Amino acid sequence: MIRLFVSDLDNTLFNDEKTVNPEDKEALMALVDAGVQVCLASGRMDKELVSVMNELQGEFHRISQNGAFIYDTNNQRLYSAHFDGDTARELFQIAEPYQLVGFISQEDGMFVPRKSELVQQIETQMRMPIEERADVLDCLGTSIFASKLCYIGDMDEIKKLEATVKEHFADRVDSFISDRHCIDFMPPGVSKGVGLKRLIDHLGMKEEEVACIGDSYNDISMLRLTKHSFAMAVADAAVKQEATHTVASVAEAARWVLAYNSQISAK
Incomplete structure (x- = not known):
């Protein structure tokens, strides 16, 4: 049954x-x-x-x-579950050179350092509430506890980023393709x-x-x-x-x- x-x-x-x-x-x-x-x-x-x-x-x-x-x-x-602050900060910084839009999530909020026009379009399309926080990286591990880092964009860029993350973080980060043109980085396990x-x-x-x-x-x-x-x-x-x-x-x-x-x- x-x-x-x-x-x-x-x-x-x-x-x-x-x-x-x-x-x-x-x-x-x-x-x-x-x-x-x-x-x-x-x-x-x-x-x-x-x-x-x-x-x-x-x-x-x-x-x-x-x-x-x-x-x-x-x-x-x-x-x-959530990342420790240093891992989340390092992960976000490593992803910055890639042509992708990144979001930092904790249980009750999703944050970006700057709410660009593209971010606003994604927010409207996905109907996800996104908050602009210029100090988000400084707050990781103290007042913001990142449970997920999400990146949206071209799949070739996503695959390049995923390879870099797997090489750099080894068993400290897991990754999943969660939607079309979207990858989620999660705490291990x-x-x-x-x-x-x-x-x-x-x-x-x-x-x-x-x-x-x-x-x-x-x-x-x-x-x-x-x-x-x-x-x-x-x-x-x-x-x-x-x-x-x-x-x-x-x-x-x-x-x-x-x-x-x-x-x-x-x-």
């Missing part, structure tokens, strides 16, 4: 307008009505997941910033898969009692965790091959889960 359904947001539960289609909302509520718990798992900040949860009028578990923060339906924080494993252990569930859906490379770790995994049809082939099923929508995956549980119950 599947007891937990986990959904990514961008390009999965979110449509191009960064909202949830009515069909997907209805399908998630059908899961809840059938006794299946729901978890939102995203690279976005926790307060953005809370906003989605409130829009859907449900009580969901939350895995935010690729597993850096985990909350259960009682709003109990199960886990948190932080991923959606590890975060999901922490959540299901807390809930006393087994991996085979979980279903999950996503579209990007930062979803692979959770897709590998359970045999009930779904990749979106828009995902790259490398992501699809990590999932058991390919579907066009969250609603399609949710309907599969309901049908599967009905078959199990009938036996």
Whole structure:
């Protein structure tokens, strides 16, 4: 029996307008009505997941910033992680020569040293609140605790930066392609898969009692965790091959889960 359904947001539960289609909302509520718990798992900040949860009028578990923060339906924080100030500062400085736009995230905020016109465009497009802080680098490790550094731009530049970071930081930084033209740098050992494993252990569930859906490379770790995994049809082939099923929508995956549980119950 599947007891937990986990959904990514961008390009999965979110449509191009960064909202949830009515069909997907209805399908998630059908899961809840059938006794299946729901978890939102995203690279976005926790307060953005809370906003989605409130829009859907449900009580969901939350895995935010690729597993850096985990909350259960009682709003109990199960886990948190962040870089030490020196590592975050050094990472940001190493990335500066690349033709990319960089953001520094902590649990409740996303910061840039200067809010350029391009940053404002990204903020509007992604519907992510971004704060200008000229002193952000000086504040790392004291009043700002970076849980993620995110870079957006040309994929060739992203790959060059990723190679440099892997060479320079070795096992001190993990990286994930989290969206089209976007890479996230995370504290070591932080991923959606590890975060999901922490959540299901807390809930006393087994991996085979979980279903999950996503579209990007930062979803692979959770897709590998359970045999009930779904990749979106828009995902790259490398992501699809990590999932058991390919579907066009969250609603399609949710309907599969309901049908599967009905078959199990009938036996």
